[in-house]
Amino acid sequence: MKHVVIVGAGFGGIRVAKVLARSDIKVTVIDKRNYHLFQPLLYQVSTAGLSVDDIAYPVRAILSNFPNVHFHMDEVINVDFAKQCVIGNMGSVDYDYLVLAPGGMTNYFGMESVAKHSYGLKNLDEAVSIRNHVLRKFEEAAFEENPDRQKALLTFVIVGGGPTGVESAGALSELIYHVMAKEYHNIDFTQVRIVLIEASDKLLAAMPQDLGEATRDILSEKNIEVRLNVQVADYNGEQLTLTGGETIQTHTVIWAAGVRAADLLDKLPVRQGHLCRAVVNEYLQLPEHPEVFVIGDASHFEQNGRPLPMIAPVAIQQADVAATNILNRINGKPLQRFVFKSVGNMATIGRNAAVVHIGNIKLKGFFAWLLWSVIHIWRLIDFRNRTVVFMKWIWDYLFYERAVRIITRQ
Amino acid sequence: MKHVVIVGAGFGGIRVAKVLARSDIKVTVIDKRNYHLFQPLLYQVSTAGLSVDDIAYPVRAILSNFPNVHFHMDEVINVDFAKQCVIGNMGSVDYDYLVLAPGGMTNYFGMESVAKHSYGLKNLDEAVSIRNHVLRKFEEAAFEENPDRQKALLTFVIVGGGPTGVESAGALSELIYHVMAKEYHNIDFTQVRIVLIEASDKLLAAMPQDLGEATRDILSEKNIEVRLNVQVADYNGEQLTLTGGETIQTHTVIWAAGVRAADLLDKLPVRQGHLCRAVVNEYLQLPEHPEVFVIGDASHFEQNGRPLPMIAPVAIQQADVAATNILNRINGKPLQRFVFKSVGNMATIGRNAAVVHIGNIKLKGFFAWLLWSVIHIWRLIDFRNRTVVFMKWIWDYLFYERAVRIITRQ
Numbered sequence: 001m002k003h004v005v006i007v008g009a010g011f012g013g014i015r016v017a018k019v020l021a022r023s024d025i026k027v028t029v030i031d032k033r034n035y036h037l038f039q040p041l042l043y044q045v046s047t048a049g050l051s052v053d054d055i056a057y058p059v060r061a062i063l064s065n066f067p068n069v070h071f072h073m074d075e076v077i078n079v080d081f082a083k084q085c086v087i088g089n090m091g092s093v094d095y096d097y098l099v100l101a102p103g104g105m106t107n108y109f110g111m112e113s114v115a116k117h118s119y120g121l122k123n124l125d126e127a128v129s130i131r132n133h134v135l136r137k138f139e140e141a142a143f144e145e146n147p148d149r150q151k152a153l154l155t156f157v158i159v160g161g162g163p164t165g166v167e168s169a170g171a172l173s174e175l176i177y178h179v180m181a182k183e184y185h186n187i188d189f190t191q192v193r194i195v196l197i198e199a200s201d202k203l204l205a206a207m208p209q210d211l212g213e214a215t216r217d218i219l220s221e222k223n224i225e226v227r228l229n230v231q232v233a234d235y236n237g238e239q240l241t242l243t244g245g246e247t248i249q250t251h252t253v254i255w256a257a258g259v260r261a262a263d264l265l266d267k268l269p270v271r272q273g274h275l276c277r278a279v280v281n282e283y284l285q286l287p288e289h290p291e292v293f294v295i296g297d298a299s300h301f302e303q304n305g306r307p308l309p310m311i312a313p314v315a316i317q318q319a320d321v322a323a324t325n326i327l328n329r330i331n332g333k334p335l336q337r338f339v340f341k342s343v344g345n346m347a348t349i350g351r352n353a354a355v356v357h358i359g360n361i362k363l364k365g366f367f368a369w370l371l372w373s374v375i376h377i378w379r380l381i382d383f384r385n386r387t388v389v390f391m392k393w394i395w396d397y398l399f400y401e402r403a404v405r406i407i408t409r410q
Numbered sequence: 411m412k413h414v415v416i417v418g419a420g421f422g423g424i425r426v427a428k429v430l431a432r433s434d435i436k437v438t439v440i441d442k443r444n445y446h447l448f449q450p451l452l453y454q455v456s457t458a459g460l461s462v463d464d465i466a467y468p469v470r471a472i473l474s475n476f477p478n479v480h481f482h483m484d485e486v487i488n489v490d491f492a493k494q495c496v497i498g499n500m501g502s503v504d505y506d507y508l509v510l511a512p513g514g515m516t517n518y519f520g521m522e523s524v525a526k527h528s529y530g531l532k533n534l535d536e537a538v539s540i541r542n543h544v545l546r547k548f549e550e551a552a553f554e555e556n557p558d559r560q561k562a563l564l565t566f567v568i569v570g571g572g573p574t575g576v577e578s579a580g581a582l583s584e585l586i587y588h589v590m591a592k593e594y595h596n597i598d599f600t601q602v603r604i605v606l607i608e609a610s611d612k613l614l615a616a617m618p619q620d621l622g623e624a625t626r627d628i629l630s631e632k633n634i635e636v637r638l639n640v641q642v643a644d645y646n647g648e649q650l651t652l653t654g655g656e657t658i659q660t661h662t663v664i665w666a667a668g669v670r671a672a673d674l675l676d677k678l679p680v681r682q683g684h685l686c687r688a689v690v691n692e693y694l695q696l697p698e699h700p701e702v703f704v705i706g707d708a709s710h711f712e713q714n715g716r717p718l719p720m721i722a723p724v725a726i727q728q729a730d731v732a733a734t735n736i737l738n739r740i741n742g743k744p745l746q747r748f749v750f751k752s753v754g755n756m757a758t759i760g761r762n763a764a765v766v767h768i769g770n771i772k773l774k775g776f777f778a779w780l781l782w783s784v785i786h787i788w789r790l791i792d793f794r795n796r797t798v799v800f801m802k803w804i805w806d807y808l809f810y811e812r813a814v815r816i817i818t819r820q
Binding site: 033034035051052053058060061063064067070071072073074090091124125128135136139140142143182183184185186407408 | 443444445461462463468470471473474477480481482483484500501534535538545546549550552553592593594595596817818
C-alpha cells in the first residue's frame with residue numbers, strides 16, 4: 001500500500017488527507033501541534049472575542065472517522081528527498097509521496113529589533129500573547145500616575161493595512177471603547193490611541209479602490225488613526241520610529257505587515273521564490289522530485305505572471321489538485337494542471353461593518369458583515385465549534401461583552 | 411470615606427466586595443490574576459472537558475456595575491499592619507480595613523522531588539499543564555515502539571482520595587476510554603492504567619462510610635485501580651515509589667493529596683495554625699489587628715474543636731460575616747460571631763455518577779449526578795458562563811466528545 005505523508009495540518013494538509021481518506025492509501029499527517037487552526041478568526045482570539053478552543057480543533061478528532069489516515073505529532077526538521085523520508089525530532093517517517101503544507105509565519109523582513117519587541121499574529125501562541133499583553137497594559141495604565149507613561153501604555157499600533165491589520169484594528173477598537181471603557185473607571189479613554197500604519201497608499205490592496213476607501217472611513221469612525229505611505233524604521237519596545245523620523249511612544253506594536261513561508265523550507269534543497277516559498281511546477285510538484293508536492297502558503301505558484309497570495313482558498317484548491325495528482329500518478333493517469341479560481345475577497349471591520357468583493361459584486365456595511373459572518377460560520381462547520389462561536393457572537397452583539405478577557409500564563 | 415482592601419478575588423473576596431458594594435465605602439480588590447476562578451470545576455479543565463474561559467471570568471466584569479468597587483491587578487508580597495498598607499510589586503495601597511482572602515495552594519508536605527515532577531491541581535495554570543501533559547503523553551505513546559516505555563507513558567497516577575482526586579480520576583477515565591480510545595488506532599488501550607492512591611483507609615473521608623464505598627465501586631467500574639492505606643514516598647518523574655517499597659513506572663502523577671494556605675501568610679507576622687492558615691478569632695479578625703479579617707482557605711477557624719475544611723461554602727459564609735463585621739465596626743454596632751452551617755458534601759465521579767450527602771439525605775448514582783450538575787450550573791450563574799458550560803456538557807453527554815483537547819504552550 002502506498003504511503004502518503006502530509007506535513008502540516010492547516011487548511012491544505014487537512015484537505016489532502018480528507019480527499020485521500022476515500023482511497024486505498026495509507027496517509028500520515030504530521031504537525032508539531034495537535035490541532036488544526038481556523039486562521040481567519042485568529043484576530044478574534046487576540047482581541048478576546050473568541051476562546052482558543054473556538055478556533056482550534058484536535059487533528060485526531062477531525063480524522064477519527066478515517067481508519068487509513070494517521071496522525072503523528074512531531075516537528076519536522078528536515079526531509080531527505082533521496083531516501084524519501086521525513087525527519088522529525090522524535091524520529092523519521094518514510095513516504096512514497098510527500099505533500100509539504102507547512103504554512104507561513106510572521107515576516108519581519110530582517111528587522112531584528114521589531115521582531116523582538118512587537119507581536120506577530122500568525123499562530124495561536126502569538127494571538128494569546130497579544131491578548132495577555134493588551135489586557136496587562138490596561139491594568140498597568142489603571143495604576144500609572146505618570147501621564148506620559150500612561151498615554152504610552154494606552155497607545156496601540158498595528159502595522160499592515162491588509163485584512164489582518166484592518167480586522168485587528170477594528171476588533172481592538174471595539175474591545176477598548178465598548179468593553180474596557182465600562183470597567184476602567186479611572187482611565188480617561190480619550191487618552192487611548194489606536195494607530196494603523198500602512199506602507200502603501202491604500203488599505204486592503206487586493207480590493208477595489210472604493211472599498212479600500214470605505215474601509216478607511218469606517219476605521220476612522222472607530223477612532224482609529226489610519227496612516228498611509230509610511231513605514232516602520234525601528235521599535236525598541238517603548239518608542240516606535242517611522243520612516244521620516246516621526247516617533248510614537250507605545251508599548252504595543254502588532255505586526256501584521258508581512259508573512260513568509262515556514263522556515264522548514266530554508267533547510268531544504270528547494271528553489272525559493274517570493275517570500276521564501278518553494279517554487280513548484282504547473283502540477284504543484286517540486287521540479288526535481290515529482291513525488292513531492294508543495295501547497296498553500298509554502299508554495300510559490302505563478303498565475304498571470306504573478307505569484308498567488310498566501311490565503312486559505314489557494315491552499316484548499318491546491319490540496320484538491322495535489323491529492324488528485326497523487327492518485328493519478330498511482331493509477332498511471334495524466335496529471336492535472338493547477339489553475340486558481342478566485343472566490344472573492346472580504347474583510348470585516350467590526351460590528352455591522354465589512355467589505356466584500358466577489359466577482360462583479362461589491363458590498364460594504366451591514367449586509368457585507370452579515371455575509372461575512374454567515375460564510376465564516378459555514379466554513380467553521382467542518383470543524384464543529386460553530387454553535388459555540390455563533391452563540392458567543394450573538395451574545396457579544398447583543399451585550400457588547402467579551403468574556404475571554406483573562407490573562408493567562410503569568 | 412473608609413477604604414476596604416480585599417486581597418484575593420476567589421469566592422470569599424468577591425463575596426465581600428459584592429456585600430460592601432451596596433454601602434457607602436470605597437472597596438479595592440487586589441489579585442495577581444485578573445480573573446475569578448470557579449475552582450470546583452478545575453478538574454474539568456485538566457481533563458479537557460471545559461475551556462479555560464468557561465470557569466475563569468474577568469474580575470472587572472463581575473464588578474463593573476459597582477462604582478465604589480475598584481480592581482487592582484498586582485501580586486501582594488507583604489502587609490504592613492502598623493502603617494495599614496498592602497505592599498505589591500507595583501506599589502502599595504493603604505487601607506482602613508483589610509480582608510485577607512488569598513486562598514490556598516498545593517501542599518507537597520516538603521517532598522521536593524514530588525513537587526518538582528508531579529502536577530498540582532489548585533490553579534488554572536496547573537490545570538492546563540495537566541491537560542497538555544496528558545495529551546502529549548498519548549502522542550508520545552502512539553509513536554513509542556518500546557513496550558515498557560509505552561506502558562509507562564500510558565500509566566496515570568492520581569494521589570489523594572478526596573473530592574479533587576476522585577473527580578479527576580473519574581474524568582480522566584472517561585477522557586481516555588470514551589474519547590481517546592476512538593482516535594488512537596494503534597494504541598492498545600488495555601495497556602492504559604489509572605491508579606488512585608489514598609493514604610487513609612477510605613475515599614471521600616468527609617462523606618458517610620457507605621458513600622465512600624460506593625465511590626470506590628464506581629471508580630473500579632471505570633477501570634481505575636483504587637489503592638488505600640498507602641502513601642507516596644518518592645517520585646523522580648519516571649518512577650513512583652510507594653511506602654512499602656512498591657514502584658510504579660509512570661510519567662504522570664497528579665497530586666491532589668494536599669492543600670495549604672497561600673504562602674503570602676508565611677511572610678506576615680500572624681500565628682499560623684493547621685496547614686499554615688492564619689488563626690482568627692470568633693469574629694474572623696486577627697487577634698492583634700481587629701481591622702484585619704482573614705477568610706476562606708487562608709483562615710484557621712475551629713468549630714467543635716476541629717479546624718474548618720478548605721472549601722468554598724466556608725469562604726462564602728465567612729465573607730458574609732466579615733463584611734457585616736466591617737460595617738458593624740464602622741457603624742459602632744456589636745460584631746457578629748461566625749458559625750459555619752454545613753451545606754452538605756458532594757462529588758461527581760463522571761457521567762451519570764455522583765455521591766451526595768446533605769443533612770440526612772444520602773444519594774448516589776444518576777440522580778446524585780443530576781443534582782450535582784444542577785447545583786454547579788446554578789452556582790456558575792453568578793459568573794455568566796452557564797450557557798456555554800451547559801451546552802458543552804449536553805454535547806459531551808450526547809456525543810462523548812471533548813473539544814478542548816488542544817495542546818497549548820509548546
